[in-house]
Amino acid sequence: MKDAEENMLTIGVIGAGYWGKNIIRAFNNLKSVKLKYIVDSDQDVLNKFKNLYDVEKLKDYKKILQDEDVDAVAVVTSAHTHFDIAKDCLLAGKHVFVEKPMTLKVEHAQELVNLAEEKNLKLMVGHLLLYHPCINTLKEFIDKEEIGKPFYIYCDRLNLGKIRKDENALLSLAPHDISVAIYLFGENPLSVSAYGQCYLQKDIEDVVFLNMLFPGNKIAHIHVSWLDPHKVRRTTVVGSKKMIVFDDMEPREKVKVYDKGFDMTKNYDSYDEFLQIRDGDIHIPAVKMSEPLKLECEHFLKSIEEDFIPRSDGYNGLAVTQVLDAGIKSIKNSGIPVKIGEK
Numbered sequence: 001m002k003d004a005e006e007n008m009l010t011i012g013v014i015g016a017g018y019w020g021k022n023i024i025r026a027f028n029n030l031k032s033v034k035l036k037y038i039v040d041s042d043q044d045v046l047n048k049f050k051n052l053y054d055v056e057k058l059k060d061y062k063k064i065l066q067d068e069d070v071d072a073v074a075v076v077t078s079a080h081t082h083f084d085i086a087k088d089c090l091l092a093g094k095h096v097f098v099e100k101p102m103t104l105k106v107e108h109a110q111e112l113v114n115l116a117e118e119k120n121l122k123l124m125v126g127h128l129l130l131y132h133p134c135i136n137t138l139k140e141f142i143d144k145e146e147i148g149k150p151f152y153i154y155c156d157r158l159n160l161g162k163i164r165k166d167e168n169a170l171l172s173l174a175p176h177d178i179s180v181a182i183y184l185f186g187e188n189p190l191s192v193s194a195y196g197q198c199y200l201q202k203d204i205e206d207v208v209f210l211n212m213l214f215p216g217n218k219i220a221h222i223h224v225s226w227l228d229p230h231k232v233r234r235t236t237v238v239g240s241k242k243m244i245v246f247d248d249m250e251p252r253e254k255v256k257v258y259d260k261g262f263d264m265t266k267n268y269d270s271y272d273e274f275l276q277i278r279d280g281d282i283h284i285p286a287v288k289m290s291e292p293l294k295l296e297c298e299h300f301l302k303s304i305e306e307d308f309i310p311r312s313d314g315y316n317g318l319a320v321t322q323v324l325d326a327g328i329k330s331i332k333n334s335g336i337p338v339k340i341g342e343k
């Protein structure tokens with residue numbers, strides 16, 4: 001199915017709104033792929049692309065499904081449409097990149113995973129932070145046990161806006177941090193509890209505090225809000241030896257490793273002597289920066305060309321969908337813990 005002339009992959013992007021325009025730019029800038037279609041069901045949105053990109057612009061994505069030239073599709077539409085569009089694309093034999101959250105229902109996520117496996121196609125979810133060089137620096141520090149045993153993680157994703165009408169702050173903002181916690185701990189959580197409140201719109205939570213319990217009593221806490229005076233994008237990991245912080249609002253020096261913690265002394269006379277505070281140096285590791293979106297799009301294409309499982313594959317999308325589902329159930333039940341997979 002390769003492009004005959006250039007022997008490169010061919011892609012179509014479905015959904016050209018706020019985020020879609022960035023995905024279109026990112027794929028268009030990559031030399032290893034040919035962008036053939038831009039699709040949006042809204043003519044006003046399509047009109048904005050009239051003089052941009054020398055590619056076909058469509059209102060209906062069905063034409064892409066029949067085009068043998070197209071190897072892959074990026075689904076960048078609103079979350080509630082992801083399942084139907086991604087399913088159609090997989091059934092038509094296309095590799096699929098789908099934005100977060102992969103689907104709104106757990107059974108839909110499972111169906112996409114099964115379908116991709118049956119058809120031997122790549123299914124990758126837009127968990128952008130897994131391609132952020134700083135998050136990968138955190139991952140290296142954790143995997144090399146430089147911070148000791150990881151105890152807990154907390155993430156803040158706060159701002160004033162962008163308010164969504166069709167999904168709450170949990171669905172809109174938390175998939176990034178949920179995927180990060182799963183990635184950094186290297187395993188899926190056991191249970192979720194969450195509180196959220198709807199202040200601005202009926203039945204749409206503006207602020208959510210979500211906790212995940214992982215095996216070995218590790219916890220991750222996520223605070224998301226579009227109703228907050230601060231713009232915060234921060235991930236903190238506390239380990240038995242060191243603590244590490246990624247602050248994406250810092251223009252430079254985004255990652256800091258704190259040699260802070262408590263040392264246990266063997267010979268002690270009092271409780272104060274048993275636990276000794278260690279307030280050591282702060283180390284700023286050099287991180288080779290590159291645009292996470294470019295890295296994410298490259299990763300998707302490479303996973304097709306070199307046939308490997310993408311970092312944010314369908315199972316990762318399913319795991320995040322399970323946490324979101326459990327989180328929504330917990331919010332509706334005043335924050336009670338909900339086991340992953342519990343009906």
Ligand SMILES: NC(=O)c1ccc[n+]([C@@H]2O[C@H](COP(=O)([O-])OP(=O)(O)OC[C@H]3O[C@@H](n4cnc5c(N)ncnc54)[C@H](O)[C@@H]3O)[C@@H](O)[C@H]2O)c1
Nearest residue numbers: 015017018019020040041042045076077078079099100128
């Ligand atoms: N990875 C990130 O950092 C990030 C950031 C923002 C948004 N997103 C995700 O991207 C997706 C889109 O968000 P957005 O902010 O661009 O929303 P948006 O509403 O601005 O754009 C969605 C576009 O999809 C189009 N669309 C809807 N149904 C369609 C269909 N059946 N066929 C063709 N076009 C259709 C709409 O007309 C609209 O233009 C969401 O899943 C969102 O969560 C990801």
